[in-house]
Amino acid sequence: MARHRSSSPPAWSTHTSRRSVLGLLGSAPIAAGMLAAGRPAQAKASTSRAIPADLRPGGRFDRFLADRAAKDLFSGVVVLAYRGRPVLRRTYGMANKATSTPNRADTRFDLASVTKTFTAVAVAQLAQQGKIAFHEKLGTYLQGFPAEIGQTVTVHQLLTHTSGIGRPAVGTEPPTRPEWDTIQKLWDGTAKAIRALPLQFTPGTQYRYSNDGFFLLGEIVATVSGRSYYDYVREHIFTPAGMTHSDFFTKPQVTADPTIARPYATQRSGPRVDFTASDFFPFVGGPHRGAYSTVADLLAFTRALGNGTLLGPAHAELITTGKMIMPPSEQQGLTRQHLFYGYGFIDAIVNGRHVVGHSGASAGAANNLDTFPSQDSVSVILGNYDTPIAPIAEMARQIIT
DSSP, rough: OOOOSSSSSOOOOOOOHHHHHHHTTSSSSGGGGOOOSSSOOOOOOOOOOOOOGSTTSSSSHHHHHHHHHHHSOOEEEEOOOOOOEEEEEESSSSETTTTTEEEOOOOEEGGGGGGHHHHHHHHHHHHHSSSOOOOOOOGOOOSSSSSSHHTTOHHHHHHHHOOOOOOOSSOOOSOOOOOOHHHHHHHHHHHHHHHTTOOSSOSSSSSOOOHHOOOOOHHHHHHHHOOHHHHHHHIIIHHHTTTOOBBOHHHHHHHOOBBOOEEEEEEESSOEEGGGSSSTSSSOOSSOOEEEHHHHHHHHHHHHTTTTTOHHHHHHHHHHSSSEEEEGGGOTTOSSEEEOSSSSSSSEEETTEEEEEEEEEEETTTEEEEGGGGTTTEEEEEESOSSHHHHHHHHHHHOOO
């Protein structure tokens, strides 16, 4: 894919190749003292003159975010980082309304589909070791599928949402059941349910977002590595990246831990309710959604992905480069952008600049992780409302690019 370089780059910019910018994301440490708690927080500004005034404390973005929170349209934490260091950090709302516990900079949020980035990195790590091949068929690694699926669908298609496997991601109940009240029951029940599904379309002929396809990728990781999916991610992604507050928590752990934000889902009648009280709150997340993390840990993840800790440069570039055009229905409120799906990462072109990351939304969760390679910047939005955060993400994208 051709890389566009503007003849007049914005001030918040560096001139680099696509491969070298991945390294830039991890070029500077995060100052621990800059993530102290507060609501709203006293943000620290970088001394760099390259940071636009609209992104500084008190700037246009900061005022817009405060207005959204004041109208109860946002609850969570937002961090903008430049060269690895936060330049703006704000926290709003409650992690637990029943106990009046506020969201803090170290609050852990349900990442929803941002989890897919971890699964993609896990697959790429095993591919880098020669244990998984992107062209190989699903049946090479997993059993229990009819021939039309097992001998047709490839790992590449699962990673790019072009496999034809799975239920539509929108308008259906989540692939979980109240009786799946252990990790093993949920895992086995989901795997069985996916294997009973017919193909939605001929593999490779369409793009259609598939949570079920990413669950199967997690199954492949577990089968090939000989570890559970959860243990593999903990040992090969969270630990080496220094993501000390990230994990997959069970429902009892979520409800007992005051550092985890409760998800407040919007009912059809209007009010928000704590989704953990629902029978359909999943017992545990999986390869497609439901890891928990903090803004600091996600900054650490982007750094580790960029500096070679998690993947070599070639494979890091491979998974973050767009491969399939995403249709207008996937714009999710973002405008004036071209969206492509890579391997577990969305590669957007905004104002002629690449923006790489992933969004995540579910009942009581709305998140967005964006890295801006040519601006050496990262935007992290973690929320425990399901009110769309696209307006916040779009403003950050437009100003940064």
